[in-house]
Amino acid sequence: MEISLKNICKSYDDPPQKVLDGLSFTFGDGFTFIMGASGIGKTTLVNIIAGFVKPDSGEIIGMEGKKVSMVFQEDRLLEWETALTNVTFVKKEREYATRLLTQAGLGDSLHKKASELSGGMKRRVCLCRALIADYDVLILDEPFKGLDTELKPIIMQMVKEHAHGIIICITHDPAEAEFLGRDGSANMVLDAQ
Amino acid sequence: MSLQRILRGFLLALVVGVIVAALSAQFSVFKKLVAPAINVINAVPIASFTLLALMAFHSSQLAVFIAFITVMPIVFYNTIKGIENTDKKLLQMATLFDVPQYKKIFYIYFKTVAPYVVSAATVGIGFAWKSGIAAELIGVVRGTIGANLHTARIFLNTADLYAWTIAIVLLSYLMERAFRFFFSKVVTWKSL
Numbered sequence: 001m002e003i004s005l006k007n008i009c010k011s012y013d014d015p016p017q018k019v020l021d022g023l024s025f026t027f028g029d030g031f032t033f034i035m036g037a038s039g040i041g042k043t044t045l046v047n048i049i050a051g052f053v054k055p056d057s058g059e060i061i062g063m064e065g066k067k068v069s070m071v072f073q074e075d076r077l078l079e080w081e082t083a084l085t086n087v088t089f090v091k092k093e094r095e096y097a098t099r100l101l102t103q104a105g106l107g108d109s110l111h112k113k114a115s116e117l118s119g120g121m122k123r124r125v126c127l128c129r130a131l132i133a134d135y136d137v138l139i140l141d142e143p144f145k146g147l148d149t150e151l152k153p154i155i156m157q158m159v160k161e162h163a164h165g166i167i168i169c170i171t172h173d174p175a176e177a178e179f180l181g182r183d184g185s186a187n188m189v190l191d192a193q
Numbered sequence: 194m195s196l197q198r199i200l201r202g203f204l205l206a207l208v209v210g211v212i213v214a215a216l217s218a219q220f221s222v223f224k225k226l227v228a229p230a231i232n233v234i235n236a237v238p239i240a241s242f243t244l245l246a247l248m249a250f251h252s253s254q255l256a257v258f259i260a261f262i263t264v265m266p267i268v269f270y271n272t273i274k275g276i277e278n279t280d281k282k283l284l285q286m287a288t289l290f291d292v293p294q295y296k297k298i299f300y301i302y303f304k305t306v307a308p309y310v311v312s313a314a315t316v317g318i319g320f321a322w323k324s325g326i327a328a329e330l331i332g333v334v335r336g337t338i339g340a341n342l343h344t345a346r347i348f349l350n351t352a353d354l355y356a357w358t359i360a361i362v363l364l365s366y367l368m369e370r371a372f373r374f375f376f377s378k379v380v381t382w383k384s385l
């Protein structure tokens with residue numbers, strides 16, 4: 001399974017900025033990491049792949065009929081619903097959702113409202129939500145942001161166990177890429193244009 | 194009699210207002226067709242509507258129609274505002290995950306739109322009573338509060354006039370409390 005980007009260009013007007021200039025790349029099965037300084041267009045790129053943003057020019061080949069799941073840069077949780085409901089909201093598999101949340105260390109917080117959870121706990125709910133969905137392409141936009149150092153390897157291991165298909169991961173931490181991509185994932189580094 | 198008719202008009206306005214607003218938010222063509230009509234309804238005086246309605250309907254249905262016509266635009270505008278203020282990023286998330294429309298309504302829109310509908314309904318109850326009773330008074334509909342006010346006015350019976358006015362205020366207040374109680378139960382159930 002592959003997705004190919006061909007000469008993707010994207011500019012913003014306010015402030016005038018060219019974030020992507022003729023980017024071409026092919027994503028295959030397994031992890032692909034997008035790294036680089038803030039503001040160089042990493043999130044813009046994944047938003048183009050997810051279909052939220054239209055590129056100025058260029059094309060994406062191979063996305064037809066593919067389902068996308070995503071951990072957004074912001075949590076985008078239903079703050080008034082419980083952790084469990086936030087996960088089952090995308091797929092009604094209560095047992096699997098409970099198992100995922102428990103594995104993520106949220107077994108005691110299944111019925112707590114998202115608004116009552118800490119930043120790191122919310123991030124874990126987002127990860128569980130993305131993992132339970134049906135997808136061919138999994139986009140992770142800084143998925144481990146806000147997780148403490150002790151918990152991070154456990155959550156990364158969980159992602160490694162459950163994630164499948166084409167996995168596109170934005171990270172600032174080369175250690176995360178190294179941990180998740182040990183099995184020979186491609187590394188893509190976006191540079192400032 | 195007045196209570197039952199005004200309540201029917203009010204509830205009908207609530208249901209129709211929310212449905213029309215939801216359809217308008219979903220289909221821009223529908224909104225373009227409906228919005229001018231609602232603007233006109235909103236601008237026409239109650240007295241004109243009452244007289245026109247008297248020619249078209251049986252007077253027994255007058256209060257239902259007038260309460261409906263008065264409250265519906267309030268519910269419509271508020272619901273539209275609530276739908277427009279719904280968090281677009283949450284909707285985008287739900288769309289990405291292929292969440293069915295009924296779930297979006299139940300889990301996302303409900304939370305944002307509900308306070309707008311409650312606010313519209315709370316204001317609307319007062320308007321429903323004012324307009325419904327005014328219509329009954331103009332139409333002199335037998336056995337209604339409006340007709341009793343009319344009689345009190347003819348005989349210059351100030352005591353009756355005050356008594357009926359207090360009764361209207363009380364009924365309007367009780368209806369508003371009942372609605373708020375019902376809605377708080379719905380919200381509690383929804384949060385379970």
